[in-house]
Amino acid sequence: MTITITAFERSPDGGKGLARDTRVRWALEEVGQPYEVRLVSFRAMKEPAHLALHPFGQIPTYEEGGLALFETGAIVFHIAQRHAGLLPADAHARARAITWMFAALSTVEPPILELGTARILEGDKPWTRERLPLVEGRVRDRLKQLSARLGNADWLDGAFSAGDLMMVSVLLRLRSSGILDEYPNLAAYVARGEARAAYKRAFADQAAINTRP
Ligand SMILES: N[C@@H](CCC(=O)N[C@@H](CS)C(=O)NCC(=O)O)C(=O)O
Numbered sequence: 001m002t003i004t005i006t007a008f009e010r011s012p013d014g015g016k017g018l019a020r021d022t023r024v025r026w027a028l029e030e031v032g033q034p035y036e037v038r039l040v041s042f043r044a045m046k047e048p049a050h051l052a053l054h055p056f057g058q059i060p061t062y063e064e065g066g067l068a069l070f071e072t073g074a075i076v077f078h079i080a081q082r083h084a085g086l087l088p089a090d091a092h093a094r095a096r097a098i099t100w101m102f103a104a105l106s107t108v109e110p111p112i113l114e115l116g117t118a119r120i121l122e123g124d125k126p127w128t129r130e131r132l133p134l135v136e137g138r139v140r141d142r143l144k145q146l147s148a149r150l151g152n153a154d155w156l157d158g159a160f161s162a163g164d165l166m167m168v169s170v171l172l173r174l175r176s177s178g179i180l181d182e183y184p185n186l187a188a189y190v191a192r193g194e195a196r197a198a199y200k201r202a203f204a205d206q207a208a209i210n211t212r213p
Pocket residue numbers: 018019020021045057058059060070071072073
């Protein structure tokens with residue numbers, strides 16, 4: 001059955017791979033599943049046809065036969081459950097990998113998104129100068145804890161898993177802030193994720209769309 005995902009017609013990041021279709025592309029590349037991409041404009045994302053797929057009018061979505069999904073956590077989890085390569089066979093290791101997916105999305109991503117909001121969307125507000133150090137502090141708190149847990153390991157729990165895919169995807173959003181480099185083992189962890197052949201294919205495919213003239 002054909003898999004179709006949605007992505008920005010043109011991502012606001014200009015092809016840096018930060019739009020969340022990249023993590024879904026990456027998961028599909030890791031498990032070797034071909035897919036098609038339907039590009040949507042910001043306007044189309046808020047229209048009934050897209051809202052029927054995604055109640056919040058966002059990308060990415062995932063369609064396969066009669067199934068339509070939204071939320072990258074659910075999409076990557078679905079892909080990882082259906083195809084070998086992203087979740088360990090051992091039941092406990094599998095549960096731990098899933099835990100890391102949730103940790104990436106529920107515990108690590110929120111302060112990182114908050115930092116993006118403070119810097120980009122609220123950068124011109126008079127109170128941002130006072131607020132920014134607080135937000136950065138919350139990001140550093142999480143990174144310090146994550147860095148301590150990762151230690152010298154390559155991945156969060158044994159072999160690369162969907163948990164790492166999601167964590168690396170989330171941490172990538174921090175690169176431009178410079179904060180990631182304060183934690184050399186996390187910077188190296190992200191670089192290991194980016195060095196995977198599947199990530200490179202996913203990144204190149206989204207870049208081809210978002211850097212076209
Ligand atoms: N929690 C959602 C977030 C989806 C999301 O924020 N998508 C962004 C692109 S990365 C989007 O569509 N933004 C446009 C908008 O919200 O209008 C997920 O993980 O799928």
